[in-house]
Amino acid sequence: MFAIQLGDDGAALTPLEPWQAEELLAHMDRGREFIGAHVGLPDVVTDLASARSYLQSYADKTARDEGRLYGIRLDGALVGGVMFRIFDTESGMAEAGCWVEPGYAGRGLVTRACRAIIDWAIEVRGIHRVEWHVSSANTPSIGVARRLGMSRDGVMRESYPYRGKRADMEVWSVLAHEWRAAKAS
Template identity: 70%
Template sequence: MSSVSLSDVSLGDDGARLRPLEPWRDEEFLTHMDRGREFIGRYIALPDAVTDLASSREFLQSYADKVAADRGGVYGIWADGTLVGGVLFRTMDVGRGTAEAGCWLEPAAVGRGLVTRAARVIIDWAIEERGIHRVEWVVSSANQASIAVAQRLGMTKEGVLRESYPYRGRRHDMEMWSVLAPEWRAARA
């Protein structure tokens, strides 16, 4: 097993960094959400949940609690010293060996491969350090950018949950993608 740490990880030669998003970063997180609110909110409810300083801190605290309980985590992506997006484990069940990963990014950071690189780091950590066997990626069928990330990560599309996600007045089809630990390791080798 490798020794992967998620405390402060370089995402490449461009200086991008991956770090835990902790509750004390509430102002920075809210500022980031405000910059990308409309873009990020096209497919996920995160900007609807983080609307002011209190809700920003509450969201980050909920993930700090998940980290403490070994049930998830949220990590920010910094580019040029600015928080521009993130990746997370919405859920993690170490006993069952499953986790659900996700992502978001503000418009200014699109097209640089930041989410793919960050997702690789957290998936590698989950598989190699936590013993996760199956990492899932649940995405709106309309979110082609996130689907492309799942594909670049070597995930397999398992199916479509038709009209399963009610969001902003309509029901969205959600796709289930996943990668299994042996597949992940084989692709890396």
């Protein structure tokens, strides 16, 4: 399996594939409450069959060139993930997302991993716009969007039904020319 090093602290980005369902489930069990505060993944990955199904759905998206899923590893252990929930080369638009276990939040792992996948999407695949959809209450994820140089496009009020409540969803984005300009400076 390949890995993209995310720094000199043992952090790496690797693909997540269906054969890793047990590892994903164990990871989700370790961070279920923290991750689930704003992200629905823990409600989807609840047992081995659902973990395998989730990973297979992304393997299928990858095969159709419509999405990607990667694990964030620290010294080989799965501690988080990033993805392109939507990846549309025809329109030049992708939507990135992330999660991380509570003990690994605040270390820059998500920002570094997102930087790697966004750079690949723009520079290699020709994506023009990368979006970031985030609950207005998820301040750490909004911080990631800011560190990635994204601009806040707006708020979709009470558009996100989650666990019996409606949350405001912010849309952030970065355009290819903005990404390149930020890299150059």
